[in-house]
Structures are given as structure tokens and as C-alpha cells.
Amino acid sequence: MSTQRSRAASAAIYGLAALVTLVSVYPFLYALSTSLKTGSALFDPSLWPSGASLRNYASLLSDGEQPFPRHVLNSIGVSVAVVALSLALGVTAAYALGRVSFKGRGLLLGTILAVSMFPQVAVLAGMFELIRALGLYNRAAGLVLPYLIFTLPFTVWVLTTFMKQLPKELEEAAIMDGCGPLRIIGQVFMPLLWPALVSTGLLAFIAAWNEFLFALTFVLDNDERTVPVSISLISGASLYDIPWGKIMAASVLVTLPLIALVLVFQRKIVSGLTAGAVKG
Amino acid sequence: MARIDFRQVRKRYAPGLPLVIKDADIEVGSGEFCVFVGPSGCGKSTLLRMVAGLEDITSGDLLIGGQRVNDLPPAKRGVAMVFQSYALYPHMTVAENMAFGLRTLGADKAAIERKVRAAAEMLQLTPLLERLPKALSGGQRQRVAIGRAIVKEPRVFLFDEPLSNLDAALRAQTRLEIARLHRDLGSASMVYVTHDQVEAMTLADKIVLLHAGPLIEERGSVAQAGPPMALYHRPASRFVAEFIGSPRMNMLPARLLDAQAGHAEVELAGQRVRVAVDARHLERQADVQVGVRPEHVVVADEGEGAPLPASLLHVERLGDTSLLYVDAGPGLDALTVRVEGAAARAPGARLTLRLRAERLHLFDAAGLACRRTVELPT
Numbered sequence: 001m002s003t004q005r006s007r008a009a010s011a012a013i014y015g016l017a018a019l020v021t022l023v024s025v026y027p028f029l030y031a032l033s034t035s036l037k038t039g040s041a042l043f044d045p046s047l048w049p050s051g052a053s054l055r056n057y058a059s060l061l062s063d064g065e066q067p068f069p070r071h072v073l074n075s076i077g078v079s080v081a082v083v084a085l086s087l088a089l090g091v092t093a094a095y096a097l098g099r100v101s102f103k104g105r106g107l108l109l110g111t112i113l114a115v116s117m118f119p120q121v122a123v124l125a126g127m128f129e130l131i132r133a134l135g136l137y138n139r140a141a142g143l144v145l146p147y148l149i150f151t152l153p154f155t156v157w158v159l160t161t162f163m164k165q166l167p168k169e170l171e172e173a174a175i176m177d178g179c180g181p182l183r184i185i186g187q188v189f190m191p192l193l194w195p196a197l198v199s200t201g202l203l204a205f206i207a208a209w210n211e212f213l214f215a216l217t218f219v220l221d222n223d224e225r226t227v228p229v230s231i232s233l234i235s236g237a238s239l240y241d242i243p244w245g246k247i248m249a250a251s252v253l254v255t256l257p258l259i260a261l262v263l264v265f266q267r268k269i270v271s272g273l274t275a276g277a278v279k280g
Numbered sequence: 281m282a283r284i285d286f287r288q289v290r291k292r293y294a295p296g297l298p299l300v301i302k303d304a305d306i307e308v309g310s311g312e313f314c315v316f317v318g319p320s321g322c323g324k325s326t327l328l329r330m331v332a333g334l335e336d337i338t339s340g341d342l343l344i345g346g347q348r349v350n351d352l353p354p355a356k357r358g359v360a361m362v363f364q365s366y367a368l369y370p371h372m373t374v375a376e377n378m379a380f381g382l383r384t385l386g387a388d389k390a391a392i393e394r395k396v397r398a399a400a401e402m403l404q405l406t407p408l409l410e411r412l413p414k415a416l417s418g419g420q421r422q423r424v425a426i427g428r429a430i431v432k433e434p435r436v437f438l439f440d441e442p443l444s445n446l447d448a449a450l451r452a453q454t455r456l457e458i459a460r461l462h463r464d465l466g467s468a469s470m471v472y473v474t475h476d477q478v479e480a481m482t483l484a485d486k487i488v489l490l491h492a493g494p495l496i497e498e499r500g501s502v503a504q505a506g507p508p509m510a511l512y513h514r515p516a517s518r519f520v521a522e523f524i525g526s527p528r529m530n531m532l533p534a535r536l537l538d539a540q541a542g543h544a545e546v547e548l549a550g551q552r553v554r555v556a557v558d559a560r561h562l563e564r565q566a567d568v569q570v571g572v573r574p575e576h577v578v579v580a581d582e583g584e585g586a587p588l589p590a591s592l593l594h595v596e597r598l599g600d601t602s603l604l605y606v607d608a609g610p611g612l613d614a615l616t617v618r619v620e621g622a623a624a625r626a627p628g629a630r631l632t633l634r635l636r637a638e639r640l641h642l643f644d645a646a647g648l649a650c651r652r653t654v655e656l657p658t
Contacts, residue, residue, distance in 0.1 A: 167365060169365050172361075174369075175333075175334065175354050176332060176360065176381070178354075178385050192370060256407075
């Protein structure tokens with residue numbers, strides 16, 4: 001096989017890449033464009049808004065009826081808490097599942113995976129009772145618990161896989177150096193699992209950030225909402241007025257943190273997804 | 281500084297599985313360099329890991345410095361280990377790697393710094409202190425691993441096949457460094473595991489040769505323990521005789537004719553051969569094996585010792601010596617003979633081997649050695 005691609009093949013590859021980029025980025029660009037339009041300009045399909053204004057953003061951030069900034073803060077709080085808890089529980093669980101051999105380890109791993117197979121609707125009623133019983137109903141912080149249902153299984157699985165690849169002698173060297181399990185995890189394994197932690201943490205953050213059903217069901221109070229629900233509840237002056245501009249402005253604002261996170265961590269993600277593929 | 285005693289130590293990985301270690305009674309004297317050697321699967325690493333505290337002891341006692349340590353955690357035993365793969369922490373610099381154990385134990389900063397500097401100086405690692413392990417060569421990593429052990433100032437150093445990842449030239453050099461380290465550190469005992477008998481012979485004050493396979497169950501784990509030359513010249517069994525020495529000892533089937541206090545006579549390939557051992561405990565006509573090392577067979581038409589006619593099969597010239605592979609008659613395996621210089625004989629040549637009584641070993645049918653009555657010249 002020649003390592004040098006022909007001109008035509010290169011063109012095809014770049015063409016396809018451009019197409020994929022266009023298809024995935026276009027809706028976002030359109031949302032961005034729409035968020036800058038007001039009034040009847042909304043119904044002009046051109047991508048470049050004539051007479052762009054930030055009025056939608058201003059009204060979104062100042063509107064007393066829907067405290068959008070507050071919702072963003074709620075979302076950030078919930079997502080960060082979910083990531084922190086998932087990683088803390090995930091790493092410790094992965095140490096036990098990946099490094100300690102005990103009976104029923106395979107079964108336990110299978111069970112953890114099985115948890116993630118239930119559709120959200122199936123656990124909704126039971127979770128509702130649980131949330132109520134724990135006194136977490138109608139609080140943004142209460143969402144952290146149900147979110148762990150879908151973040152923990154993959155966090156544990158991915159981290160267990162990485163944990164298993166770390167050499168046993170490293171752990172034994174740490175034991176000889178007087179480390180207990182927590183120290184081994186914190187000072188020896190965590191620094192080596194960094195890429196895996198970033199990748200799984202980011203995925204958990206995105207999952208928690210985008211979650212809608214639980215957020216809609218378990219929170220009623222307007223001050224405690226998270227952004228996906230908040231956006232769905234943005235309403236116009238009358239029942240028949242759908243404020244597209246404002247909705248799009250909110251969507252853009254909500255997408256920006258994710259884009260920023262991915263850009264910041266992208267190098268780590270790539271090495272996280274390939275680390276351990278080859279020895280060394 | 282601290283002696284190590286194994287007392288009737290046994291190890292079984294799970295109930296129902298065979299014993300990996302059986303009735304090991306081993307003493308490693310204070311300041312001694314002791315090498316555990318044996319074929320793969322003999323449990324030498326398991327024994328070492330027991331001293332380290334990484335492996336549980338099924339029954340028996342392990343004492344370090346006279347104190348029973350069976351249930352003491354690894355960090356409290358005053359031992360430090362050098363792993364086969366070095367097991368350096370990849371995210372820490374050389375200095376941090378060496379300091380990690382001391383930091384964990386809560387030593388104060390100035391003391392850590394001083395010890396790391398001293399160890400680095402000793403191992404010529406000073407210019408590398410701020411590097412990460414991935415930027416080091418194999419030999420340098422090896423030295424860092426040793427440095428990490430030194431800074432802890434342990435009573436006992438444990439080495440688990442530390443040279444097996446190095447290439448041949450570096451291996452010889454590092455072997456010398458380890459020997460020098462042992463001299464410099466003087467008081468600390470060292471236990472060293474290897475499957476390489478050259479390392480065992482050159483480094484050890486004491487070699488502990490371990491059985492593998494069914495022999496563990498039959499005779500216990502320890503085949504023989506003692507100074508290298510004792511194992512070489514007075515092997516206690518066929519197993520020891522064949523393991524120590526390269527090329528390995530020739531074994532010739534024979535029949536015992538007569539046994540006196542000073543020597544025995546056997547019939548070997550139709551010849552009456554005298555062996556300088558005490559075989560009076562064996563019955564006449566018993567099947568025995570005569571062992572002779574390749575360098576102890578003499579090729580000479582005239583001279584001392586029982587003559588054994590043979591024909592040359594193959595010659596390997598090593599420069600300083602040559603190895604002759606000879607056929608000494610039906611019923612005998614090909615013998616290996618080591619002669620000085622480049623042998624100028626061609627395959628097919630007829631020659632006469634001489635077996636001298638004081639150079640021969642005698643093993644009974646079970647493979648146990650008869651006591652030698654004449655010391656071999658060392």
C-alpha cells in the first residue's frame with residue numbers, strides 16, 4: 001500500500017470531511033443567525049441576518065419571568081456535581097473492579113452495565129418516589145442523584161478498562177512504598193488515568209447538561225430549573241407567539257460551554273480514547 | 281543488618297491446588313547476598329514476594345531480624361524491592377520517584393532531599409534527577425529503581441530478576457554494579473531472584489536452588505543451599521548437578537559393582553570405572569548414574585583414568601575452548617566434552633575419553649548424590 005495518497009483521494013477525503021462538518025455545523029450556524037434576528041426578519045431564510053441585533057440575548061438575560069441566568073447556574077452546578085461524583089465513585093469502583101480479584105466480579109460488572117440499559121421512562125416512576133422520600137423533590141441539587149444512573153455505568157466501565165491496563169508492579173511498588181488503596185488511587189493511578197478521566201468526565205458533563213426528562217419531572221419550582229427545561233418553557237407575548245429568536249439565543253448560549261470544554265480538552269480526549277491501545 | 285529465616289514455609293494459592301512452596305527452610309545471614317535460582321515455576325519469585333509482604337504465607341514462619349513478620353504490612357518490614365519491570369512511576373521525575381516512599385512515610389523534606397542526593401550521587405543519576413522515566417534508557421531506569429530502594433535505607437534489598445530486561449552488554453555491567461553496591465552497603469542483606477545461573481554464580485554468597493514440578497511435593501522446595509562452589513562441586517542431587525554448570529553435567533547410566541569407604545566401582549559401557557565416592561549404603565548391582573562435567577573429561581590415548589572409546593559427532597569452537605559432542609557407545613546419550621583451544625579434529629574421528637575417579641559424581645536411582653571422598657580442585 002502506498003503511503004502517499006493520490007490527489008483525487010485527498011480531494012475526496014477533504015470533500016467528505018467538509019460535507020460532514022457542514023451537515024453538523026449548519027444547524028448551529030442557523031440557530032446563531034436566527035438568534036440575531038428579530039420581528040419579521042425571522043422568516044427570512046438567509047443565513048446572514050440583515051440588521052443583526054443582540055435584542056434577543058438582552059431580553060433573555062433580563063426577563064424577570066424566566067430567570068435564565070439562574071437556570072444556567074443551576075445547570076452548571078448540577079453538571080459539575082454529577083461529574084465530580086461520577087469520577088470519584090467511578091475511579092474507586094474501577095479500582096475495586098479492575099485491580100482486586102473477588103468472586104462475582106464479572107456479574108457485578110454485568111449488572112452495572114445492565115443498569116444503563118433501562119430506558120429513562122422505565123425508572124421515572126420509581127425514581128420519583130425515591131426523590132420524594134429523600135426530600136429532594138423540586139430542587140436542582142436533587143437531580144444529581146438520578147443523573148448518576150446514566151453517568152455511573154459508563155464511567156465505571158471505561159475506567160475499569162483503563163485501570164486493568166495499568167501494570168501490577170506499579171501498584172506493588174506503591175504498596176512497598178507504604179501506600180494504602182486511597183493513596184495508590186490518588187497519587188499513582190489518577191495521574192496516569194488523566195486522559196480517561198477527562199474523556200469520561202466530559203461525556204458525563206454533556207449527558208447531565210442536556211438531560212430533559214428527569215429535569216422536567218422532578219423540578220417544578222421556576223427558580224430551580226435547568227436550562228433544557230428552561231428553553232422549552234420560553235414563551236412569547238401571546239399563546240400563539242413562538243419566540244424563535246429568544247429560543248435560538250438560549251440554545252446558542254447553552255451550547256457555548258460545551259464547545260469551550262471540548263476545545264480545551266480535545267487533546268486529552270484523543271489521547272484518552274487511544275491511550276493503552278499500544279504498549280508504552 | 282538483618283537476617284532472614286524461612287521456617288517450614290508453605291504456600292498454596294488456593295485450597296485444592298498443589299503446593300507452590302513446600303517446607304522451605306532457608307537462612308539468609310546478615311549482610312549476605314543470597315540468590316534464589318531455579319527453573320521456571322519453582323516459586324523463587326513467590327519466596328521473594330513473601331519477604332516483601334506481597335504474598336501471603338500459607339503456613340510456617342518468616343522472620344526478618346528475628347522478628348516474625350508474617351502479618352506485618354510491606355512498608356513496615358524494612359525491606360525495599362527492585363522490580364523486574366522497574367515499576368517507576370511514569371508521571372514523576374527521577375527525584376520524585378526516589379522520594380515518593382520517604383514522603384509517604386512522612387520523613388521531613390531536608391532529610392529526603394539529602395538522601396535522594398546521596399543515592400543519585402552513588403548511582404551517577406545526579407544529572408538525570410529532573411527527567412521523567414520515559415526519557416531514560418533501560419540501564420538508567422534500572423539505576424533509578426535501585427536508587428528508589430537505597431533511599432529507604434532498608435534492612436533487606438529484594439531484587440526480582442532485575443537484569444532480565446537489559447541487553448547482554450548492559451547486563452554484565454549492571455551485574456558488576458550490583459556486586460559493588462552490595463560491597464558498599466555492606467550491612468544490608470540482599471535477596472536476588474534469577475533464572476540465570478551465571479548471575480547466581482557470580483553474585484551470590486549463597487545460592488538457594490529450588491525444585492520445580494513434582495519434585496516440590498516429593499522433596500520440598502529447597503534442592504540445595506550453599507556457596508556457589510559447593511553447589512558446583514558437591515551437588516546433592518542430579519537435579520542440582522544438571523542445573524548448575526553450563527554446558528550441563530553429562531549423565532552416564534551404570535551399575536554398581538563394589539563400594540568401599542574411599543571409592544566405589546561401577547560398570548559403565550562395559551568398562552570397570554572407579555568413582556571417588558562413598559556408596560556403601562547402596563546395594564550391589566544397583567542402577568546408578570555417573571555424572572561428569574564437560575571440563576572434567578580428558579581426551580587422551582594414554583594416561584590416568586578409565587578409558588572410554590568414542591567417536592566425534594560435532595565440534596563447537598568458542599575460541600578459548602571447544603565443545604566436543606561425542607558418541608561413547610550404544611545406550612549412552614551424546615557426551616559433551618570441553619577442551620582447551622580450538623580442537624583440530626573432524627567429525628567422525630575416533631578418540632579415547634578418560635574418566636578420572638576424583639572427577640566423577642555418583643547418583644543413585646532416585647537421583648540423590650553419594651558423598652564425595654575427594655574434594656574437587658576449585
